[in-house]
Amino acid sequence: MSNAPAIHEIYLLPDGVDKVVETKSTKIPNASTFHLEKEDHTLGNLLRAELLRNPKVLFAGYKMPHPLDHSVDLKLQTTADTSPLTVLQEDVNSLMRELGLIKKRFENEMTLHNMQSSDPNGMPYTVDRAYS
């Protein structure tokens, strides 16, 4: 047979592996590295962008240590009055609220759009296609 990696290895978390592991920095105060398993730039960059909008965050950055390793390292330093874990938990919550809102708005707009296009006298908003 072959030594090809198992097909689901890129997105399914194997048994006994933690989704997230926090490693506290020994050199920098209030700093941690979160190792997220089976995640990539999608969530890594999203979290980084979200964290940077938080005034309690002094540093936020992420990397994929290796393109064949399906994991992300998120480095986070916060102010002294809180901890990286608390801040990350808060920001994951606000990210979920944001995404929920985007989804709801999209669905509302779709309902509106469908109502408009079913009305023959209505003037549906049309966006000109760039290349048509």
Added chain:
Amino acid sequence: MPDTASSVAEMRKRVVLHADRVAHPSSMEFPGNFPGEDLAWDLERFKKDFRIVIGHIGKDDMEFDMIGVDAAVANAFRRILIGEVPTMAIEKVFVINNTSIMHDEILAQRLGLIPIKADPQAFALRRGTADEPTDLNTIVFKLTVRCEKNLDAPAGAVHPDDKFINSNVLSSHLSWVPQGEQETRFADDPCRPVIPDILITKMRPGQEIDLEAHCQKGIGKEHAKWSPVATASYRLLPDIQILKPITGDAATRFAKCFPPGVIAVSPNAAGIPEATVVNPRKDTVSREVLRHAEFEDKVRLTRIRDHFIFSIESTGIIRPEKLFPEAANILIKKCKALKAALAASGALDSGAGGE
């Protein structure tokens, strides 16, 4: 030359395109970046500023504007649409007989790329080979085609379609073999290829193909055949700023630097033809205008940093307007998984007594 305050204001909202470079492409709206301003994340402010405008919805494609989000959010949606929304696709092909000129492995690869109309939500993921195929995770198709001479063909027929029967093997030749309860579960919407006339291979009399194909659920990250979209992409809304009036023949030359419909040339108050921007959305931002010395200092090409024109082209398995909410669900699910894992790790810390 614009003053510092207005150029900083522009920097914050616009990506400026120069002939040789793109200036300030990334956002700078971070807390502490501008004195006296609170730029911290705020859901209420986001609610107020965020807008979605549906533009065009076609049979398989749609375009909409997403205004007021960070590039990371738009990109996360794009990446999820391409790589993580599951669909069903042919994964295992059992070849019983293949005397066509196409090799088994090429045939299998081509079969895999055929979009299969089946509701992915109704199926489970098959976790590796240890997971037995059942009616809950596998759809079975049979492809049994034999090419023969058409005995009723007119004497002078030259075209293979007239001379032979089944000389083209098409996706419509795939016949669904319902397993277990599938026949009743999918009675109103039988599993089938989305497009019936995809050419799989060509044959000549005497050649035949007999195979069984098993569809499985998967995501585009694993193989592009599972991607529900042909493309999902976004671009920023262009904003062309004319700094000094462009009149006369120069106006016509100016309009020619842009795709049709972007710039209009019409007489101004003084009756001289003048160029005005009418539809920047149509601009491809080719930057052709920046190659002409005569328009130097007269025009500034910019893009609005938080105005994304999102376009989704579906393969036909899932309606394009259903794809975006689906992508949002997948993203939220990812966040939920992370939240649960973080809560668990936090509990561990305090359970161990902390540091």
